[in-house]
């Protein structure tokens with residue numbers, strides 16, 4: 001029987017929590033240009049002028065929230081020094097899918113905790129009136145951060161009203177500034193022009209981190225999270241390079257570093273090495289692909305299943321038409337209606353967009369014309385494991401019999 005007793009083992013980590021999402025370092029590195037522009041946009045606050053409405057956008061994990069918190073903390077401290085009456089409120093809009101829900105949550109953030117209002121049952125105009133009252137009683141400059149603001153969807157009443165609260169005469173004593181943060185790049189584009197012009201007076205784009213910037217971010221964390229010498233020299237550069245490749249996302253790079261160190265710790269290793277990073281990356285990638293496939297709709301999974309059977313038979317890269325034919329056979333042998341070739345081409349594009357497959361364009365000239373050929377970006381075993389529910393339902397295709405453990409359970413023999 002294995003020894004299941006627990007004992008502290010901290011030979012690598014000085015403080016593992018410093019690699020977690022919750023930890024914000026005292027200084028933010030690698031975002032100097034964005035910090036400088038953001039700083040300029042916030043400057044009117046300290047001059048006691050009307051604040052700018054600021055729209056911060058960029059892909060996930062590029063420091064939008066971290067930089068916002070970092071600057072607002074500094075601004076609050078300096079407002080204290082210069083006698084500026086400043087209140088900042090941060091609301092994460094995740095799960096708040098309408099102006100109504102965001103407005104109620106804002107009212108409850110602005111009011112004393114024992115004076116909150118219920119989440120339903122108020123007309124919108126009443127909620128807005130409570131919002132103006134709450135802002136008015138706070139007074140001074142009130143900066144409202146709406147993180148993940150795109151959750152609000154097409155219902156932009158609040159995003160229209162809030163930045164105009166003063167000019168429309170809804171508040172008088174308070175100077176309201178809105179900071180909207182979003183990683184949905186289409187959201188800002190799709191705002192009505194009148195909302196865009198007031199909500200996004202100043203736009204600040206956060207580009208993905210490059211490998212050099214991620215190296216700065218990771219080096220800063222390693223100095224507080226690990227003991228000296230706990231990491232081999234190539235670990236931080238490798239995690240940074242992968243982070244840059246995976247969308248320039250600092251969260252992913254930090255997660256990779258932590259997963260690598262966890263593997264090293266589980267191995268009782270003296271140092272974290274590049275082999276740990278490679279293994280951790282395979283494991284994280286595996287989880288991501290598994291999640292991505294598990295979330296696909298049945299029609300997408302059928303298309304993917306078709307490609308898996310072709311890959312298992314060494315028939316990839318396979319032309320879209322060939323994938324379609326196999327897909328139609330799979331639909332025939334199950335209870336699914338086959339969609340048109342055009343829809344299936346769309347499905348293939350969407351699956352590729354998730355990084356599950358890859359395609360290349362071919363040109364066979366007069367003989368074969370132009371076509372796209374598809375293949376899996378991951379092992380057939382991994383993809384099959386992630387869609388075992390569909391395989392159970394449709395049946396095990398003969399080409400994958402050797403890859404599925406209990407394949408004699410159901411077997412589908414197709415042309």
Ligand SMILES: Nc1ncnc2c1ncn2[C@@H]1O[C@H](COP(=O)(O)OP(=O)(O)OP(=O)(O)O)[C@@H](O)[C@H]1O
Pocket residue numbers: 020021022023024025027028029030031058059060061062063064065066067182183217250251254
């Ligand atoms: N420049 C940086 N220095 C140190 N840590 C950083 C830096 N940028 C990002 N991070 C860390 O990376 C993680 C993700 O950053 P952050 O939450 O700011 O990203 P974001 O752009 O707001 O992403 P999302 O749109 O997904 O919310 C956090 O743990 C944050 O502390």
